[in-house]
Amino acid sequence: MRFRDRADAGRRLATLLLHYRGHGPQLFGMNAGGVAVGYEVARALEAYLELWEARLVELPGEPLSALGAVAEGGGFFLNAEAVRSTAASASELTRWMDAAAGEVALEAQRLRGGFPRMEAGAGTVVLVVDGIAAGDFQVYAALRGLRRQNPRHLVLAAPVAAAEELERLRLEADEVLCLHPVWALLAVQHAYDELQGLPDIEVQQLLARGRELRSSHDELIPTENSEWF
Template identity: 25%
Template sequence: MLFYDRQDAGQKLAEKLIEYKNNPKVIIVGLPRGGVIIGHEISQVLKTPLDIVVPRKIGAPDNPELAIGAITEKGQGIFNEHIIQAYNISLDYIDQETVKEQQEARRRLKIYRGNKKPLDLENKIVIIVDDGIATGSTMQAAIASIKNKRPRKIIVAVPVLAQDSIPKIEEIVDELIYLKAPPLFMAVGNFYDLFAQVEDQEVINIIKKHSS
């Protein structure tokens, strides 16, 4: 295993981002739920604000863990045409799941953020973080959402990612920072000793802490 848990991974990733410490232009944006844990650890080290973006994975029929795409609460969608064609997935299914997951993204964002207003990302250096990247669809949707906020620079930082996701991310951001890209990548959780599901309340508590 590469990391003990998400806290460990976040602390190690923060070391790679230390040049951004105490920079008032930097904002960390985490993907719930695991990415918020990573983001919290980084923000503690860098002394920077933390916010969230909530893309939702769209899973394949009968295999929800296989991402065929992702959607944000605003409707920015990313789809993997190769997987869609390989599994002969119908447009009706895609449309139905897109509507469902967009609604879920809105619901979760409201729960997580509460009355907290989103941070102003215009002309900021935004570091988008997650606990890992497999297919890249969810991160690509997050990037599309952040780009609409007109930041000065977008950096994606993750502890671990699949090698074939590297070019997908690098071509749409200013910088990609990662600790490991193993040649054999099955699932993000395989690279952690402890990879328990993060509960909504933990995310809510972290966001509240950064609102005070």
């Protein structure tokens, strides 16, 4: 299975989530790619869409070795193998993770265009990603950040994913949905005809449309501050 682009992937992914239509699910797109996929899902489910920012944390001086990942809402994941192999102290590791968390907060604020983040409620929360490659620690951090919001049911939805990661991620989410599990997926772009970076303005436009989709959800309360660790 291949996807033309993220919009195509989102429309097809929505078919796995139609049973949530009319039940007020809250959709969070992980990073810009997840927002592009998530917008099509939000349209199909008549649900609101929000950004949930996450990023990898690399070991300084070792760009090919990821220490772990951090995400909004205080989500973080440490790569045990990298921690064991580094000579860095616990305080240095904490400092690197904290610095990355601050960068995530700034990136999310910029992509939202000054709008406050809408927190996850107590119902069904869906994290939408554009794909999950092997060793994609960002997804773990994003799910953990959302879990800290105490949703009743946490769902992970992906158009394509490495099967080995899907099995591990079942420990992080209450439900894992994937259109196309792949045994070996080293890079998400291998499943797309077109997978380009999204300009900030395009992400902001999708989020603005997402705010229109969620305008009827009066119970959602915006918060100005983010809690990290």
